[in-house]
Amino acid sequence: MAKDLSNKYFVKRQESDSWQDVTTLFDGIKILSIKGFNEEGESVNVYSEQWVNSQTEDFLVATKGENDNDVVIRKNVDLELTFIAGSRYSASGNVDTQTVYDLFNDYVCKHGDFYVKSAYSGKYAHVVCLKGVKPTTEKLHRGNNSYILATATLHTLEPPTVSI
Numbered sequence: 001m002a003k004d005l006s007n008k009y010f011v012k013r014q015e016s017d018s019w020q021d022v023t024t025l026f027d028g029i030k031i032l033s034i035k036g037f038n039e040e041g042e043s044v045n046v047y048s049e050q051w052v053n054s055q056t057e058d059f060l061v062a063t064k065g066e067n068d069n070d071v072v073i074r075k076n077v078d079l080e081l082t083f084i085a086g087s088r089y090s091a092s093g094n095v096d097t098q099t100v101y102d103l104f105n106d107y108v109c110k111h112g113d114f115y116v117k118s119a120y121s122g123k124y125a126h127v128v129c130l131k132g133v134k135p136t137t138e139k140l141h142r143g144n145n146s147y148i149l150a151t152a153t154l155h156t157l158e159p160p161t162v163s164i
Contacts, residue, residue: 009034010117011107015126019117022083026107028090028100032082037121037160041075076156079127081108081116082136086147097146105133108152116154122163127154 009031010019022031048059061070085101087093107114109129117124131153138148 008119010119010124012115013111015115017115019115022104023091026100026104027092028085028087028095028097029104030084030089032084034079034081034116034118034121036077036079036156037118037123037125039077041077043072044075045071045073074159076158078131079116079125079154079156079160081152081154082150083152084147084149087144088147093144097140097148101148101150105150105152108154109133113157117163121160123160124163125154125160126157128157129153130155 006023007021009022011022011025012019022029045062046059047062048057050057061072063071063073065071083104085104086097087095090100109132113126113128115124115126129152133150133152135148135150140146140148
C-alpha cells in the first residue's frame with residue numbers, strides 16, 4: 001500500500017518551483033482524492049429575475065467579449081483534498097503519525113498559497129486553505145495501525161489548469 005499512490009499527486013510552493021510527489025515530500029502521507037478540479041463556480045456577472053406574472057426569466061450578462069458575445073465570469077471553486085497519515089503509508093514503515101500529519105497540515109494551512117496537481121484529472125490549481133482541515137477519523141497509539149484521515153478544503157485562486 002505504501003507505493004500505491006506514488007506519482008499521482010504533487011505540490012509546489014511557487015509557480016517556478018518543480019513539482020514534488022507528496023508521498024516523497026511527506027513520508028507517511030497519502031492523498032486519497034482531490035474533488036473539484038472539474039467543477040464550475042456560480043456566475044458573478046449575470047443578473048436574472050423571474051416575475052410573478054410570467055414563467056419567462058429576464059437576464060443580463062454584464063461582460064461582453066469578442067464579437068459582442070456574452071462572457072460569463074464565475075466564482076472560483078473549492079477543492080476537497082482527502083488524505084491519510086500513518087506509519088503504514090510510509091516508505092520506511094516507521095514514522096510518527098501525529099508528526100507527519102502536523103507537517104502536512106502546516107504545509108497546507110499555515111504557509112499561504114501553493115499549487116497542487118493530480119495525475120488523475122491531468123489538472124493543477126493554485127490554491128490556499130481558507131476553511132481549514134477537518135479530521136474524519138483519528139486512531140492514534142495503535143502502533144503500525146495508527147492513522148489520521150482528514151479532508152482539507154482548498155480554495156482555488158484561479159481556475160484549474162490542464163497539466164502540460
